[in-house]
Amino acid sequence: MLPNSENLSIKDIRCRGCLSNERFMHCSQCEIRNCTKEKGYTGCHQCDEFPCQHIDDFSMAVGKKVILRAVPYRREVGTEKWVLDEEARYICPACGNKVFRGAVKCNQCKVQLNLD
Ligand SMILES: [Zn+2]
Numbered sequence: 001m002l003p004n005s006e007n008l009s010i011k012d013i014r015c016r017g018c019l020s021n022e023r024f025m026h027c028s029q030c031e032i033r034n035c036t037k038e039k040g041y042t043g044c045h046q047c048d049e050f051p052c053q054h055i056d057d058f059s060m061a062v063g064k065k066v067i068l069r070a071v072p073y074r075r076e077v078g079t080e081k082w083v084l085d086e087e088a089r090y091i092c093p094a095c096g097n098k099v100f101r102g103a104v105k106c107n108q109c110k111v112q113l114n115l116d
């Protein structure tokens with residue numbers, strides 16, 4: 001459960017991604033997003049300072065783990081392959097259900113997951 005998330009409305013959780021102007025309420029205060037936008041980048045993969053203090057200070061452990069894994073991989077293989085591989089990664093190996101980053105259990109077959 002996220003802090004202060006007990007009374008979220010549909011509007012609060014609508015999200016069209018980091019690069020859009022319609023973001024999940026917590027993400028509208030994201031330092032990483034603001035930093036890349038100021039530098040004119042679409043992501044940390046374009047930044048010579050990665051991994052910087054913003055990454056070190058990122059408060060969600062799973063998010064930080066994924067950033068530290070995924071950004072170097074994106075640099076190595078390019079954005080298209082990176083997107084395809086990230087999508088393929090977040091599939092339940094037991095039943096094929098699509099799951100979210102940070103999922104610890106498949107919401108369909110209930111098997112334990114560690115995909116991040
Ligand atoms: Zn499953």
